[in-house]
Structures are given as structure tokens and as C-alpha cells.
Amino acid sequence: MRIPLIAGNWKMNKTASEAATFVRELAQKAIPSPAVETVIAPPFTALDSVHRTLGLGSSIGLAGQNLHWEDHGAYTGEISAPMLKDLGCQYVILGHSERRAIFGERDAVIQKKLAAAFRHGLKPILCVGESLGEREAGRTAEIITGQLKGSLAGFTATHLATLTVAYEPVWAIGTGKAASPEQAVPVHQTIRQLLQQEWSSTIAQGTRILYGGSVTPQNVASFLASDEIDGALVGGACLQVESFASIIALAQKRTGH
């Protein structure tokens, strides 16, 4: 049984004080439920204020948006897994398409970042996704498989026990043009089959696979209607309390809580 996860990726938005106001309101509007897990990923500079505002034992989890693969050292501008843990993070988003496209992250680097996350008990949300050109060329399964094999190389089933995968077609991110569930579900099935082939059916059945890309309160239910889609990685629509709280409520409704 996979507990759905609704994760909000704030990207480079909100100062520490804006973040504190936001989570205070979110904590009032989003009713906690054990049936759906909620996680937010503020920028690094807002993690401390969000963590303090939510307080210990909050039902809203915290994620970093990235990390460096080393624990410490001369890596100007970087943030390590122990630093994220110290600020209350349980999760970290890795391999986001913006990291891949804008900052040149390749699968081999993402693999090292995953290793750091596993080493420090941070649960990774690994993003994969094809560009529009790749989809139109019929290469979606090949691209997703390559990204997964490259970034997950060398990890055991024990490592993967805490993994979440987010399928985010690049062409759907921030465009307002979400994939249809009919487009997303076969990709989720491809991901699950690969996890089964390369690791085990326990891993395949236990791993949450989220959909991300222009998820809104209007379309989230259509994604969550499929057993293959275990939640959403939300960008733009997580930046307003009302829309993020409604996405969480709709996910809870799907599970009957």
C-alpha cells in the first residue's frame, strides 16, 4: 500500500519571512491526514524559518530542492545532506529538469547526490522526464529508462526502499499544459516495470511514482484516479495557500479521508 504524496516545490520563490507567513496559513487550511503525506520544498534560505514555524511533529514534511554529494568542504555556494537534515528536512528533490537543463546536471552527478541522500537518511524524490522533441520522436520510454538506470546505478533494494520517483515531462513544467493521465500512466508503468526488472517486485510495488507538470486543483483528481499515480510534485500551484491546500484536500478525498 503506497501512501500518496503531495509535494510542493517552491523553486526560487519566497523569502524566509514570506515563507513563515505562508506555512502558518497552510498549517491552518490543510487538515492533516495519515492517508496523504504532504511535503514542501522551500528554498534553502527559508528552511530554518519554515522548520521553526511548523514546529516539531508537524504533519507537513520538509524537503531540500538539491544537495551537494560531499558532506562538507570547499564547494562554494553548495549545501550538503547533513545541513539539510539539521534544518529538519526528511526529503530532497534530485535531478529536477531545471537542474538538468539549466545547471547541466547529468545522471552520473545525480547518482552521487542520491548516494549522499541515502547515506544520511534523506529520502530522495528523483525527477525524470522527456523533452517535447524526445516525446515527438517516440523516445519517451528510452529517455526515462536511461535517466533511471544512469542515476540509480549501483544502488541496492535496501537503498531504494526510501526512493520516490517523480515523472515530470519537461514540456508540461510551468507551461499550463499538463500531460493527460493517458500520456502519464504508460510512463509510470514503464518506471515500475524497470524497478521490477532491475531490483525487485517489492521495490516496484513499494515505490511511489508522482506526476509533475502543471498540476492544479482542477486536474489533480484526474491524475490521482489512476492507481499508477501515487501523488503529485507541484510547482506553480503550490505557491498560493488556497490552491496547494485544495490539491491536498482533493488527494485526501481520493483516498476517502
Ligand SMILES: O=C[C@H](O)COP(=O)(O)O
Ligand atoms: O517540481 C515541480 C515541477 O517542476 C512542476 O512545476 P509546475 O507545477 O509549475 O509545472
